[in-house]
Amino acid sequence: MSVLKAERIKLFSTRSPWWCAGIAVVATLGFTALFFSLSGGEIVPTVANTQIASAQGRTVVLVLAVLAAASEFNWGTMRMTFQAVPSRTPALLAKGAVVGTLSAAIGLIVGVGCWGLATLIKPDADLALHTAADWRIVFGQVLTFLLTGLLGVGLGLLLRGVGLTLGIALVWTQLVEGLVLFIPTVGDDIHQWMPFYAASQFAGADLGAGPLKLGAPPLGPIGYGVYFAIICLGFFAAGVVINLRRDS
Amino acid sequence: MIEAIGLTKAYGDTVAVDDLSFTAEPGRVTGFLGPNGAGKSTTMRMILGLDTPSAGTVRIEGKAYRRLPDPLRTVGAMLDATWRHPGRTAREHLRWIAATNDLPDKRVDEVLELVGLTSVAKKRAGGFSLGMLQRLGIANALLGDPRVLLFDEPVNGLDPEGMAWIRRLLESLAADGRTVFVSSHLLPEMAQTAQDLVVIGRGKLIYQGTMDEFVARAAGDGVKVRSPHLAALRIALTERGIGFEESGGALVVSGMDSDALGELAFAAGATLHELSPQTGSLEQAYMELTSEAVEFQAGAVR
Numbered sequence: 001m002s003v004l005k006a007e008r009i010k011l012f013s014t015r016s017p018w019w020c021a022g023i024a025v026v027a028t029l030g031f032t033a034l035f036f037s038l039s040g041g042e043i044v045p046t047v048a049n050t051q052i053a054s055a056q057g058r059t060v061v062l063v064l065a066v067l068a069a070a071s072e073f074n075w076g077t078m079r080m081t082f083q084a085v086p087s088r089t090p091a092l093l094a095k096g097a098v099v100g101t102l103s104a105a106i107g108l109i110v111g112v113g114c115w116g117l118a119t120l121i122k123p124d125a126d127l128a129l130h131t132a133a134d135w136r137i138v139f140g141q142v143l144t145f146l147l148t149g150l151l152g153v154g155l156g157l158l159l160r161g162v163g164l165t166l167g168i169a170l171v172w173t174q175l176v177e178g179l180v181l182f183i184p185t186v187g188d189d190i191h192q193w194m195p196f197y198a199a200s201q202f203a204g205a206d207l208g209a210g211p212l213k214l215g216a217p218p219l220g221p222i223g224y225g226v227y228f229a230i231i232c233l234g235f236f237a238a239g240v241v242i243n244l245r246r247d248s
Numbered sequence: 249m250i251e252a253i254g255l256t257k258a259y260g261d262t263v264a265v266d267d268l269s270f271t272a273e274p275g276r277v278t279g280f281l282g283p284n285g286a287g288k289s290t291t292m293r294m295i296l297g298l299d300t301p302s303a304g305t306v307r308i309e310g311k312a313y314r315r316l317p318d319p320l321r322t323v324g325a326m327l328d329a330t331w332r333h334p335g336r337t338a339r340e341h342l343r344w345i346a347a348t349n350d351l352p353d354k355r356v357d358e359v360l361e362l363v364g365l366t367s368v369a370k371k372r373a374g375g376f377s378l379g380m381l382q383r384l385g386i387a388n389a390l391l392g393d394p395r396v397l398l399f400d401e402p403v404n405g406l407d408p409e410g411m412a413w414i415r416r417l418l419e420s421l422a423a424d425g426r427t428v429f430v431s432s433h434l435l436p437e438m439a440q441t442a443q444d445l446v447v448i449g450r451g452k453l454i455y456q457g458t459m460d461e462f463v464a465r466a467a468g469d470g471v472k473v474r475s476p477h478l479a480a481l482r483i484a485l486t487e488r489g490i491g492f493e494e495s496g497g498a499l500v501v502s503g504m505d506s507d508a509l510g511e512l513a514f515a516a517g518a519t520l521h522e523l524s525p526q527t528g529s530l531e532q533a534y535m536e537l538t539s540e541a542v543e544f545q546a547g548a549v550r
């Protein structure tokens with residue numbers, strides 16, 4: 001418990017998590033409001049489309065988590081942590097738990113908030129949660145955001161530098177995932193195995209079948225959720241394990 | 249008590265610390281001296297379990313660092329005063345560290361008071377001067393009221409007042425019976441504080457022993473004396489068969505400490521204008537001791 005308390009104090013005693021959390025919520029709710037109030041027929045008011053901005057929210061949470069982990073190496077506080085908790089594992093798991101919990105909370109606010117806002121803006125559309133899939137799409141943001149937080153912590157622990165890690169995270173989410181579509185022949189197929197595409201398949205707007213005219217995805221939504229979880233947990237585990245042995 | 253046994257750290261072909269063995273005793277300030285790049289910081293990181301030794305072990309109060317339960321209650325350290333998140337306040341910085349080892353927040357306020365940072369406890373540490381950061385680092389080291397304390401170059405970049413404060417603090421910590429292990433690349437600063445000395449160069453042990461022995465060895469036993477009555481003094485010294493050398497209107501007396509020499513001069517009726525043990529050669533001796541072990545030799549100035 002002591003390590004959890006320490007990581008909690010660490011996370012909430014700097015400004016960046018507050019800023020990131022605020023941006024994640026305001027930006028996603030704002031985009032959703034704009035989409036649903038200004039779009040005519042382009043965006044059909046479905047439960048899935050209420051989560052159209054969730055991908056941007058995940059990117060901001062990724063930044064939050066990367067900063068929380070990588071900045072500790074920049075400022076020497078990771079060494080102090082290892083000095084205080086020489087077995088290291090409890091402290092690193094606690095960081096994952098605390099950042100993951102905050103990310104999950106942001107995911108809950110984003111998922112439910114965007115859906116709620118859309119129902120307010122389009123009272124005539126049937127946006128009620130009828131099916132298990134509807135529930136998964138809205139409340140699944142808790143999971144996709146939690147996993148994104150763990151991915152960010154894992155990347156920060158692996159790469160140990162704010163600039164490098166943020167650069168890679170942003171280039172990946174903002175450029176690579178979209179640009180692979182332009183690779184001739186195989187681009188579409190590769191795109192359907194990109195991690196954040198997978199997260200959106202589990203809980204998000206399905207743009208692939210619509211505007212992007214992609215073929216049928218190779219996995220179902222649950223399969224994509226598991227795929228995304230394996231990637232995120234894999235990076236987190238690698239980040240923890242590599243720090244157990246490495247000199248700091 | 250800190251015991252290092254055959255401590256070795258190699259990075260590929262470069263051996264940073266080479267078969268280093270020493271002890272630091274409780275109740276004493278042990279100076280850890282060596283030129284820049286001698287391996288002092290690497291050694292300290294190994295003591296604290298941050299770096300894994302390539303060979304050898306180090307024990308603190310009889311245990312490996314990684315086996316200490318709540319290590320901050322046994323060992324406090326300041327390796328680098330700049331280690332803090334600049335956006336976090338001094339108090340929050342210490343609070344998270346205290347939390348890792350279940351130390352109460354009350355202790356945080358105590359150590360802030362102890363180092364004189366209470367008034368800036370709620371200020372972000374990013375705006376702290378180096379002197380304030382040193383105090384914050386020392387507050388961090390004292391959090392767990394530890395028996396063993398390590399400081400890496402604690403007075404680097406401090407003004408004379410800050411240096412004096414740290415010196416008094418180190419002395420009082422040792423007087424409480426704690427083990428105090430302090431690194432420095434400057435001997436004079438250590439000579440005033442440390443009772444024991446561990447000197448390394450290029451990762452190897454050069455000297456371990458008391459400061460007094462080191463000073464005696466370094467200074468020979470010369471005492472410089474200036475007097476308007478040198479003739480009387482020469483006679484008194486010669487009568488007792490004590491060796492001395494003439495040195496620019498003064499005598500450098502060997503084989504007699506300054507107390508005895510002063511008494512002798514009084515008995516001989518010689519007024520003294522100066523009576524000084526030759527500690528000026530202390531730095532010289534240290535330089536000679538470590539010169540072969542300095543990593544980066546400056547070329548001769550042309």
